[in-house]
Amino acid sequence: MNALSNSRFLKMNGLGNEITVLDLRGSAHRVSAAEARAIAADPRSRFDQLMVLHDPVTPGTDAYLRIYNTDGSESGACGNGTRCVAWAMTTDPVMSRPVEGDLVLETKAGLLPVERVSDRVFTVDMGPPRLAWNEIPLRDPYPDTRTIAVETRLPEAPELQGPSAVSMGNPHAIFWVEDAEAYDLAAIGPAFEHDPVFPERANISFAQVTGPDHIILRVWERGAGATRACGSAACAALVAAARKGLTGRKAVVTLPGGDLVIEWRESDGHVLMTGPTELEHEGTFSPALFAEVA
Numbered sequence: 093m094n095a096l097s098n099s100r101f102l103k104m105n106g107l108g109n110e111i112t113v114l115d116l117r118g119s120a121h122r123v124s125a126a127e128a129r130a131i132a133a134d135p136r137s138r139f140d141q142l143m144v145l146h147d148p149v150t151p152g153t154d155a156y157l158r159i160y161n162t163d164g165s166e167s168g169a170c171g172n173g174t175r176c177v178a179w180a181m182t183t184d185p186v187m188s189r190p191v192e193g194d195l196v197l198e199t200k201a202g203l204l205p206v207e208r209v210s211d212r213v214f215t216v217d218m219g220p221p222r223l224a225w226n227e228i229p230l231r232d233p234y235p236d237t238r239t240i241a242v243e244t245r246l247p248e249a250p251e252l253q254g255p256s257a258v259s260m261g262n263p264h265a266i267f268w269v270e271d272a273e274a275y276d277l278a279a280i281g282p283a284f285e286h287d288p289v290f291p292e293r294a295n296i297s298f299a300q301v302t303g304p305d306h307i308i309l310r311v312w313e314r315g316a317g318a319t320r321a322c323g324s325a326a327c328a329a330l331v332a333a334a335r336k337g338l339t340g341r342k343a344v345v346t347l348p349g350g351d352l353v354i355e356w357r358e359s360d361g362h363v364l365m366t367g368p369t370e371l372e373h374e375g376t377f378s379p380a381l382f383a384e385v386a
């Protein structure tokens with residue numbers, strides 16, 4: 093029987109970004125890409141991101157997170173999922189444990205301190221953005237990543253050129269558009285996600301700046317497709333907009349699922365993301381789910 097059979101999970105969402113939370117603290121099991129795809133294929137545990145809790149690695153942290161996309165690939169960041177994990181680790185009767193001081197989570201991209209704002213609302217310190225071409229990463233050595241060139245040319249949308257690039261622990265490209273609703277993400281997202289200038293693919297955002305403190309954003313996520321919200325994309329868009337002088341350092345980012353408040357803190361250059369979480373249901377993985385997994 094597969095090691096994950098009968099494991100308990102929480103199905104949550106952060107602004108409609110579908111998140112499944114699995115607690116593997118105390119276990120040496122590491123979820124494989126095939127297991128992640130099997131979990132995503134079941135409507136009860138379907139996710140845009142699977143957030144897996146492991147025992148802490150760095151002293152002073154509360155858990156190490158592995159983050160999986162629907163296609164089984166791994167990411168270094170998921171803002172909406174991190175808030176959901178924070179809720180689970182502080183509130184769920186099975187997953188919560190006493191936390192000394194602030195909750196600090198760790199991913200392969202770094203440490204993420206989290207603060208509770210209210211019952212279901214959390215602020216995650218997403219850390220500093222990575223702006224150098226080789227940190228994002230990009231294929232070509234751009235001295236300035238506020239505007240880069242992509243190879244993809246879409247006859248139906250020739251204006252989609254010259255995005256900004258930012259890493260929030262995962263790669264993002266932000267196209268500046270007049271109307272973020274005007275684009276069929278499923279038709280155009282995959283081409284940009286796989287553009288050869290992004291050696292690790294990229295999350296693709298279409299950003300409409302409506303004022304110095306407001307951005308409307310739609311996101312085609314690497315490895316997951318069109319989602320109702322993407323926290324790291326909202327952070328990347330605010331940073332890129334501020335760098336281009338399109339907004340200040342704090343803005344509301346409106347996604348199809350709702351609003352996130354994003355601040356690029358002047359004092360230390362960290363990006364703070366504030367938004368809600370929602371528990372939909374809990375369940376256990378049926379052994380049949382993993383029947384085809386080696």
Ligand SMILES: N[C@@H](CCC[C@H](N)C(=O)O)C(=O)O
Nearest residue numbers: 167170171172262322323324
């Ligand atoms: N939805 C997430 C970001 C998801 C990660 C992404 N698909 C990747 O592969 O980098 C968020 O809320 O940040």
